[in-house]
Amino acid sequence: xxxxxxxxxxxxxxxxxxxxxxxxxxxxxxxxxxxxxxxxxxxxxxxxxxxxxxxxxxxxxxxxxxxxxxxxxxxxxxxxxxxxxxxxxxxxxxxxxxxxxxxxxxxxxxxxxxxxxxx
Ligand SMILES: [Ca+2]
Numbered sequence: 001x002x003x004x005x006x007x008x009x010x011x012x013x014x015x016x017x018x019x020x021x022x023x024x025x026x027x028x029x030x031x032x033x034x035x036x037x038x039x040x041x042x043x044x045x046x047x048x049x050x051x052x053x054x055x056x057x058x059x060x061x062x063x064x065x066x067x068x069x070x071x072x073x074x075x076x077x078x079x080x081x082x083x084x085x086x087x088x089x090x091x092x093x094x095x096x097x098x099x100x101x102x103x104x105x106x107x108x109x110x111x112x113x114x115x116x117x118x119x
Contacts, residue, residue, distance in 0.1 A: 022101040024080050027071040030096040034086075035064040045095065047072055048081035055081060073102065 026047060034043040044062030048055040058072050062085070074080050084094075 022103055023074050023076075025071055025073045025100045025102060026080060026082070027098045027100065028068050028095055029098055030093065031068045032066055032092040033064040033095060034090055034092045039065065041065075042090065043086045043092070044084075045069075046083040046085075048083070049075050049078075051079045051081050053081065053083070 033041070033045060035041050041062045041064035044064045046062055047058045049058060050056070055078075059069070063069055072080070
């Protein structure tokens with residue numbers, strides 16, 4: 001088990017997060033990403049269940065607004081891919097997310113290694 005924190009506000013970014021022999025989790029602690037009054041997203045976050053945009057996303061589409069999303073756990077050891085888009089007009093406070101890992105079933109103690117990197 002290890003953890004770290006990911007904070008993002010203004011700029012758009014794409015990051016691949018991965019660990020070895022563990023499942024990566026991302027828990028949003030704060031969330032304020034610009035949406036329209038009708039609920040569509042001007043800025044948004046996507047989290048892919050894998051290490052590229054070819055993987056499935058965890059939400060139907062982009063997520064934005066003020067509601068803190070549920071904790072996400074990767075379905076495999078591949079990792080997670082976080083994409084944050086800002087349209088460059090009107091920035092909200094963004095989000096703060098805690099990165100952590102859980103052990104995979106069947107992996108011997110001591111075999112799990114790595115930590116979330118490259119964010
Ligand atoms: Ca914006």
